[in-house]
Amino acid sequence: MRWKIADYAGWGRALRATGDLARPERLSSLTALMAEEPAPAIGNCRSYGDACLNHGGRAVQMLRLDRxxxxxxxxxxxxxxxxxxxxxxxxxxxxxxxxxxxxxxxxxxxxxxxxxxxxxxxxxxxxxxxxxxxxxxxxxxxxxxxxxxxxxxxxxxxxxxxxxxxxxxxxxxxxxxxxxGDVIVVTERRITGWDEFLGYLDASDATYTVGWIDATATGATLGRGILEEAETGSGLVSQPGRAKSVPFDAPGFALSPNVVRLFNGAYYRRVPEKGRTVVKPIQEFFFPLDRIRNWNRLYGKEGFHQFQCVVPVAAAPALRAMLERIAKSGLASPLAVLKRMGPGHAGLMSFPMEGYTLAVDFPNSARATRLIGALETDTLSAGGRIYLAKDSLSKGNVVRAMYPNHAEWAEAVNAADPDGVLTTDLIRRLDLRNA
Amino acid sequence: MSELWILIGASSAMARALARALAERGDGLILAGRDMDDMSATAADCLIRGAPSARAMLFDARQPETFQPILNALDDRIVNAAVFVGSMPAQDGIDAAPALINGVVIDSFTGPARFLHMLAPEIETRGSGVIVGVGSVAGDRGRLGNYVYGAAKAGFHTYLSGLRNRLTRAGGHVVTVKPGFVDTAMTWGIPDMFLVAQPEQVARDILSAVARRRDVIYTPFFWRYIMLIIRSIPERMFKKMSV
Structure with a gap:
């Protein structure tokens, strides 16, 4: 059969859908399907919100076209x-x-x-x-x-x-x-606070640079974290151990503010004060969480939201204020990332712009929802934008104001798909087809 | 040493999974089936994954003239084959058009058997080589929902049993594989599926059975016990059941 009724969710599991899924195994099945019953494509559903959902409609799961x-x-x-x-x-x-x-x-x-x-x-x-x-x-x-x-x-x-x-x-x-080769040489160093972090990110000339940030640290330690800089290398390291899996939804207190604060403190001190350089298999550096299958279940059955924004370099003080707002709320999970972005992007609706990007996970709750709403407003007034692959809460007028080429994009997609058969929950929620 | 594997019905999800596993361990491949575009894509994929050779060739169970060119493509490497072909039209479709039975039997039994019969001497000559015949748990008992397909697979099982008897004498081997429900295009969207296995798991089970020279395997293994129960139901009761 072509269609199968399925329940599926974005990676954050806060948003879900029920609908018909097809899973073509050959290109000829895909083209036949699109000629007869066209539908939007989905992949591994690693976008956090509803970009990969089409509730009550159809979607084409592409995982078997994988050669x-x-x-x-x-x-x-x-x-x-x-x-x-x-x-x-x-x-x-x-x-x-x-x-x-x-x-x-x-x-x-x-x-x-x-x-x-x-x-x-x-x-x-x-x-x-x-x-x-x-x-x-x-x-x-x-x-x-x-x-x-x-x-x-x-x-x-x-x-x-x-x-x-x-x-x-x-x-x-x-x-x-x-x-x-397939190993990577990673230098990790402790960063004691916000200004130091930006200084290091600006100065880094490593090929791969990323910062883990303790989004629960306040006051003098605001913005503390770990900077990782890495280059690929040749050599041999032991293969990573077997992937582990989270077999059930964790209870709500697993990520309560005190637990997160304790965890973050330990995680921060894991790197010696003077820093260190380690050699890892590339997967461990690039995909650190992939070794724990279904880690999203750690957030319990309510799921979680990720807030990710990018703001221009000049708006760094605004981003600091946002981090302060997050730290004060005590709602953040340990997963928080700070990174310097260059200007590179390739599409009309691409997220990247020159500046700093901050990504923070929040267990799903009414307070987190309100906090993210405030952070979105902050982002807009800082001249930045939020990442639609992560979003599940924003509003259409906010997003359209963040993406200057939206109207041009909407015109192009409405010409390519005049009947709107490719719309998804994200497109409808943000009314993105409306130029 | 690198061996050669002929996969018959190579567009199936199970065959694709086996092809990749063979490629990654360095075996050469002939991918045989009807969808040349699709098999060419898989062949390219297997070359990148490490197969020393991989090519797509036409095989149509209903066109026996497509068989010999495949045998002509063999070299002096040890040759193995795995057969994944079969067709399962809906039973009510067959009820409405009984002529469909012929096609099911050719696709699932006589076509591949005829090909394997042509391949058998190659294995006997080399004194080595394995044939993997993918049957089905449906061949273990005639059930209301798919007994024509089941009958063809039962015939294929019996053929494989005899072929095993023959090739064992010459140093070859035959593995009969009986998959339960596998997550493929054939089962996608069929309601009430349970204990569904991934094609990659079936491929791993096949390779393990080949390495251990097993005769008949169920995959996943617990289907052996499910079918043991189903086979042990007396016909007097079974005839009134819908399982």
Whole structure:
């Protein structure tokens, strides 16, 4: 059968959907499906909110179209089907001396999802966004026709970061980056406070740079954390242990403010005062949480929200005020990340812009919802924007004001899908088809 | 040493999973089936994953002239084969058009058996090689919902048993694989599925059975016990049940 009724959720599990899912195993099944009953594509549902949901409607799950169908070793361009997880791409290519040019924080994100959200990684300040390394996309339109589009096509900029609204991405030609091998050399150092953190982030010339931030620290320790700078290297390290899994929903107190504060303190002191340099398998650095399957269940059955924004460099004081607001609330989980972004992006609705990005997880609650609402307002007035791959709470007028090219994008997608058959819960909630 | 594997019905999810596992351990592949575009994509994927050779070739159980070219493509490597073909039209469709039975039997039994019969001498000559025949738990007992498919698979099981008897004498081996419910396009959306296995698990079970020279395996293993119970129900009662 083509369709299967399924309950599914975004990674945050605060938003859920029930609907018909198809899962084509061949390109010919996908094109036939799109010609007859077109629907938006979803991948591994690693976006946190409702970008991957179509409640009461249909969606095409792309996970079985997951082959690497070509590799031009002279140029380093791999042709990959949309359902290939980026971690799998890294696993296969790293021993050959190549890595995906951009890898987000989870290796379970698929190539299709990485394009549709124009994702960034720990090297954004150097390499830019995922879409900037895509040389071509095979896009199946709502008419069932597969077309190869390149950055020269106007539809390309509407498709990259385009939330799946121009068609189903069937495959892509992706420029890989040379690497030395499948290990990474990571230097970790303690950062005692906010100003020091920004100073280090601005000065870092490492290929991969990311900061873990203690979003519960207040006063003099506000903005303390750990800076990680890394370069790929060649050599051998022991393979990581077997993946572990969270077998059930954790009780609500697991992430209560006191527990988080204790955990964060210990996590901070894990790195010696003078810092250290360690060698790890690449997966452990790029996808630290992937070894714990279903870690999202740690937040209990209510799920969680991630707030992620980027603000311009000049608005750093505003971001500091936001972190203060978060720290004072005591609502943050241990998962909080601070990073310097470069200007690179490839789509009209891409998230990245030059500045600082802050991402913080919050267990789902009414207080967290209100806090995130306030943080969104702060972001807008700081001239920044929020990341739609993470969002589950924002409002259409706020998001449209954050994305200056929204109207142009809406026009392009409405031309590509005039009947709106590719809309998802996110698109409807934020009314993004409305220019 | 690198061996060669012929996968018949290579567009199936189980065959694709097995192809990848074989590629990653360095075996060569002939992917045989009808959807050349799809198999070419899998062949390219397997080459990147480490297969020393991988090519797509036409195999149509209903067109026996497609069989010999595959055998012509063999070299002097040890050759193994795994058969995943079969067709399962809805039983009510067959009830309305009994002529469909012929196709089911050709796809699931006589087509692959005829091919394996042509392959058997190659294994006997080399004195080594394994044939994996994927049957089905549906072949263990005729059930209301799919007894034509089950009958064809039962025939295939019996054929594999005899072929095992023959090839064992020449140093070859035959593994009969009986999968329960597997999460593939064939079972997608069928209500009330339970204990559904992933194709990758089936592939792992197959490779383990080949390595250990098992004769008949169920995958996942607990289907052996489920089918033991189903087979032990007296016909007098079974005929009134819908299981």
């Amino acid at each position: 690497i169908t070509g590799f031009d070793a002279s140029r380093g361009v791999a042709t990959v089907e949309a359902g290939v997880p980026l971690g799998e791409l890294a696993r296969i290519f790293a021993p050959k001396g190549w890595l995906p040019a951009v890898m987000p924080g989870t290796g379970f994100a698929t190539v299709g999802g990485a394009i549709a959200h124009d994702v960034h990684g720990k090297n954004h300040h150097i390499a830019g966004s995922f879409g900037q390394h895509v040389r071509a996309i095979t896009l199946v339109g709502v008419d069932g026709q597969a077309r190869r589009i390149t950055p020269a096509d106007p539809l390309f900029r509407a498709t990259v970061g385009g939330l799946g609204q121009t068609g189903v991405i069937a495959s892509a030609e992706v420029q890989m980056l040379k690497c030395k």
